[in-house]
Structures are given as structure tokens and as C-alpha cells.
Amino acid sequence: MTPCYSWFELLYYWAGLKFYDLVAGTRMLHLSRYCSAQESVELFPTLARKGHGKSLKATVIYYDGQMNDSRLNVGLACTAALVGAAVLNHAEAISLHRDELTDQITGARIRNNLTGKEFDVYAKVVVNAAGPFCDEVRKMADKDAHDIICPSSGVHIILPDYYSPEGLGLIVPKTKDGRVVFMLPWLGRTVAGTTDSNTTLTMLPEPHEEEIQFILDAISDYLNVKVRRSDVLSAWSGIRPLATDPSAHDTASISRDHVVSTDVNGLVTITGGKWTTYRSMAEDAVEAAIKVGKLSPSNGCVTAHLKIVGGDQWDPASFTQIAQQYFRMKKSHSGKVIPGTMDTAIAKHLAHAYGIMAEKVASIAQNEHLGKRLAHGYSFLEAEVAYCARNEYCETAVDFIARRSRLAFLDTDAAGRALPRVIEILATEHGWDKARKKAEMANAKAFLETFKSSKNAQFDDGKHSSSKSIFSLLKT
Numbered sequence: 001m002t003p004c005y006s007w008f009e010l011l012y013y014w015a016g017l018k019f020y021d022l023v024a025g026t027r028m029l030h031l032s033r034y035c036s037a038q039e040s041v042e043l044f045p046t047l048a049r050k051g052h053g054k055s056l057k058a059t060v061i062y063y064d065g066q067m068n069d070s071r072l073n074v075g076l077a078c079t080a081a082l083v084g085a086a087v088l089n090h091a092e093a094i095s096l097h098r099d100e101l102t103d104q105i106t107g108a109r110i111r112n113n114l115t116g117k118e119f120d121v122y123a124k125v126v127v128n129a130a131g132p133f134c135d136e137v138r139k140m141a142d143k144d145a146h147d148i149i150c151p152s153s154g155v156h157i158i159l160p161d162y163y164s165p166e167g168l169g170l171i172v173p174k175t176k177d178g179r180v181v182f183m184l185p186w187l188g189r190t191v192a193g194t195t196d197s198n199t200t201l202t203m204l205p206e207p208h209e210e211e212i213q214f215i216l217d218a219i220s221d222y223l224n225v226k227v228r229r230s231d232v233l234s235a236w237s238g239i240r241p242l243a244t245d246p247s248a249h250d251t252a253s254i255s256r257d258h259v260v261s262t263d264v265n266g267l268v269t270i271t272g273g274k275w276t277t278y279r280s281m282a283e284d285a286v287e288a289a290i291k292v293g294k295l296s297p298s299n300g301c302v303t304a305h306l307k308i309v310g311g312d313q314w315d316p317a318s319f320t321q322i323a324q325q326y327f328r329m330k331k332s333h334s335g336k337v338i339p340g341t342m343d344t345a346i347a348k349h350l351a352h353a354y355g356i357m358a359e360k361v362a363s364i365a366q367n368e369h370l371g372k373r374l375a376h377g378y379s380f381l382e383a384e385v386a387y388c389a390r391n392e393y394c395e396t397a398v399d400f401i402a403r404r405s406r407l408a409f410l411d412t413d414a415a416g417r418a419l420p421r422v423i424e425i426l427a428t429e430h431g432w433d434k435a436r437k438k439a440e441m442a443n444a445k446a447f448l449e450t451f452k453s454s455k456n457a458q459f460d461d462g463k464h465s466s467s468k469s470i471f472s473l474l475k476t
Helices: 007-027 037-043 069-082 131-141 209-220 275-293 319-325 344-367 382-391 397-404 412-430 434-448 470-475
Strands: 002-004 033-036 058-061 091-098 105-112 118-122 149-159 170-172 181-186 189-193 234-243 258-264 267-272 327-331 337-341
Touching (some): 007 058, 033 037, 069 397, 091 118, 091 131, 131 149, 149 209, 267 275, 327 344, 382 412, 397 412, 397 434
Antiparallel strands (some): 091 105, 258 267
């Protein structure tokens, strides 16, 4: 929903979104539409009728897709493994190998960051898909290679679900300072963002308090509820790899599209882009690799119609089978096994997160007595930790709370409370000793401290006072 506080805005956005419908063609989800002020506040009760001294004239509603990026990411890795790829988690390229005669890149020295062991891999073509860190890999191939990445920081915050109605979000294409701001329902909570500013590269980017406050201030202009810093359940920063094409004449131009480069000793680099174009990015990278390596594939690209693991034969009603056929067997602190229902919220969560593989998770919850929720108010189950450890390369506590589920991103405090049980289950699955469990707790707490929720943020503006962190409680 795009709110319009002048008739010119309404005409401008309505016309633009109708053109958006036209461009979408047969892939359009639904037609965008005009919505009166009265209907708008009925659909979006927290929408302000007045903004910047002007009355709400109307809104324009358009439709877009949404996904759980952690589940899609791991689903892609597992699908690749099923069709023959060798997938390695927590691996780092520390140097590249080259042919002494041609100087072409022929492989890499890899370090297993969990064990510290190093080994060599070789290939006809090496593809550099290191995101914002791709320049580091390019300089392994050629120390004089020019940077093509201009890293940009994007901050998002998570708010309670009552900030936005189910299935309907708010987007303001131009705020009072010219930036875009949105507020969308996401995984049972509300995500709001975003900022866009230059940043330095780091493995653990952190949001700044002024960025969080900017988002809160921006959305408060369009809501009739008090927007409070204490409502922020989680806040995080990510790095966008905005790229310049090294072969372009105008190297100053920065693109949000992806760039494929083969300019450094036969190393194929794919960078830039976004989630919505990831498959075409991969196709372009493979086409470049075929050309560089003079390969002769037996067929063309097949990924346009390849189902991601769990997606085959899935349908929106598949959650009903989970709810009807399985129980959540929960083990109490005394060791007693207590049966519980597989309620609709949990069944839907499992079906949406795991597709047809949800039955395997539900079976673990029932047969191995791992049916408890990991955190109050969330549908994540103990069984998911065991399933991910066995089937999805989940090797650390952070892997689960951030990269197999999105619990850390949804609620930092809840993720902190879930940590002891997550580590306990992973220790059982992987045979960890006390030292490893202690190290996992320390690493996970350090990771969660980069999420500036209302529980662990440090306030400097004199208007707020910080509350005791959950992590200080975990130490006692």
C-alpha cells in the first residue's frame, strides 16, 4: 500500500503502478488498484489519516512476492548437492592456484574453518561468487586488480506484528528526505527499512543507532500509533555488493544489476545483483565459465524449471496433513514425555519452511520427543535443530538461529533464550564435548550482540536508558 496525501501523488503512483502491471505481463500476481482513504484505514488500521499537515487522499495497492531468504539459500545448496554438486560449509579460499605456463587460475587452497585443516581443489574453471568480498578473491588472482565493489549498508528492524496487518505492507517511495521506507509483515512480525549508505567491509556489520532511529522516525510519520524504540525486537545491517563493470568505459557508474567479469587470469567473477535475479545471475555465470573453459555441455540451462528440494508436489494445503497426522511429543525437565497438538501455526510454519520435507521434521518431533518450541511465541521446534544438523549442513549454533531459521533476525532476545537448548541438541547430533559447547555459546552470544534490539542496544541520545542484556543473564 502506497499512501497518497495529494491528488498529484495519487495520479503519479497509480499511473506508475499500472505501467508496472503492464511490464509484469503474464507473471503479474494481481492488478494494482486504487483504494479510497476510508477503505485504506479499514484495511490498514494503523495508517495515519494525516501526514505532514495533509489529509490522506487515497492509497494505491500493488502486489509483490515474499520469501524466507535463509530457507531459500539453504534449499539451493541442498538442491545442488542432490544433482551432483560437492557442497562445503564453513570453507574459505585462502589462495588460488594457477597454471605455470598460461597463468590461468586452475584451483584454490581451501581452509576448513571448523577444523583449521587445509586442502587443495582443482577445476577447469574457477567462479568467484564471494558477494561483497569478491575483490579480495580477484586480488588473489591479480594483486593489481582494480576494485569493482562499492559496498553499501542496508539496515532493517523488526517490530511486533501489530504494526502491520497480515498480508499488507506499507511503502513510501519518497520520504521527507528523499529516501524509500517500507514496513511489511514478515514471518509473523513486521520488518521495516531500509537505509542505504556507504560502508566498509566486515563479516559482522552492525547497525548504528542513528540508522535505527531514522527508520523509526520515517515510519512514524505515516502511522497513528506511537512508534517506540523499545518495540524493536531485532535490528541488523547487511552489505549490498553494488558493482561496477571493469570492462565498461564509464567506471564511475555503479549498478544494482549484476556484473559478470572474466578479466583476471580466467577467473570468472559474478557479483552485484539481487535475490530476484539470482537464477539468471547463475545462468550468466555458467555461460561465462563455459566460454572461458571452452567446455562442451550436453544440454542447455535446466534451472528455470528445477524444483528446489522440498518443493516437488508441495501445495498450499499440505500443512493440514502435518496438523492431522502428527503430534508434538515434548519431554519435561523431569524426563516425562507429554503429548501436544501439532497446531495450525506450527504446521504452517513447517510446511512453508521445509516443503514436503516438513513431514520428516514432524516425525522427529513425534518419535524422538523433540516437539517443544525453542522460544515462547515462535513456531520453531527442537526437531528442526536435529533435522538441520542431519540434512542441511548445520554445524554451529549460529548456523541454526541465523542461517537455517531466522530467529536471530526476528527476535534477538528469543534467540538468546533458545541458545542453550539449540547447543544441547547440536552437541548430541555432532558429539561435541564441554569445551566445544562453551565455545559455541560464546560465539553465538558475540554474534547476537551485533543485533541492536531494545534489549542489548546502547542508547546515547539521552532520551532512553538501556535495559539489562539477556546475555548478562546467561552468564550467571
